Amino acid sequence: MTDETTSDRYLSAERCAAFIDAVVAIAMTLLILPLMEAVSDAGAEGGSAGRWFGDHQEQLTSFLVSFVMIALFWMIHHRLFRRISAVPTGLMWLVSAWLLTIVWLPVATSMSGQFSDAEGLVRVVYIGSLFAVCAVSFVIRLYVRRHPEISSAAPSATRGDLAVDLSMMIMFAIALGVTLLFPVLGYWPLLLMFLTGAVQSLIRRAWR
Template sequence: MAATEEAETRGLFGAERASAFIDAVVAIAMTLLILPLMESVSDIGDAGGTTLHWLAEHEQQLVSFVLSFVIIAMFWMFHHRLFVLVEAITSRLMWLLVGWLLTIVWLPVATAITGAMDEGDDLAKIVYVGSMIATAFFSLAIRLYLRRHPQLHRNAATALTAGIAADLSTVLLFAIALTVALLVPAIGYYALFLMLLTPLVQKLLLRLGRRSG
């Protein structure tokens, strides 16, 4: 049993190299978000359209681009703050990171779907916001894994608890935003601005945790 645990927690991957790889993948994903807008600018220009025409025609694409860019940046900042104190990465933790990266890389595709489909396409909303929920779930799983393996990092237990509360808050608010977007089509993707409430919900969850503890 001890040998198995030792093999599992041994640093099979260098933390610094893995973090550099993750940073590069996230940067590429954020860059890919702009490509559909670049193509639409060329199309309008070739057709002799104006800037005002382009802005009016691609309002939904612009909103989804900004939201996705900010949300990916938010996820990356959470990840960076956590992994700056990680010293070793096991194979299991690496697979959790790969799953997290998969959801990040998929988000530009989900963003392109929201910009290309009709605003009333409920499946597009489910794919888009569902991708973000999946990212938050992987982030939560990574924090829980690190809490169970303190030998891998130097993060304080209180910081991990706060991060877990933040991930739970993110999942909850994304789910609420998706529900609002589906039930109130007029609001649509603007419901994602509910994510601004994440710090407040995080504090509430931490208080509830202390009371139950």
């Protein structure tokens, strides 16, 4: 009876990891679809490859940035999940929320590539979407920290993982604030993400 109850409350970590990998892979694939459609349209209109690259610089940039960010988000999430032995229903719902933010990124990416940088709402949607991924990931780590029985991670490793998500949240929030205060900068404030490592180190020192 106890075994049946336990199996109802917990999901297989391996199956959940496979599900997560599949959804993330699909989201990364969806990023390229607007560019493929643009190539087809340019070919039908008799355009050249050189002109296509010139006309779609913003789309190409947003595609590359989003592809790299999703890959980074997956690697961070994978490091968490490889230490988890079983997945409670509550954790699976949080993971589903994280996947929702990942699946939304191709839409936000398409918007950032299609609409003008001068439109503040587009920047809020794009950078805000990246912030949301980190925020949900941070909540997931808090859940795992409060349920140590499902993870083999040491407390120090869990604190370090929390510092990763928190530092990224801080830098995305700063980047969003800067781009709204200085619209002429467009998406360049995202380069502040290169300072994430320094912020992460400061957070870890503060938590010692």
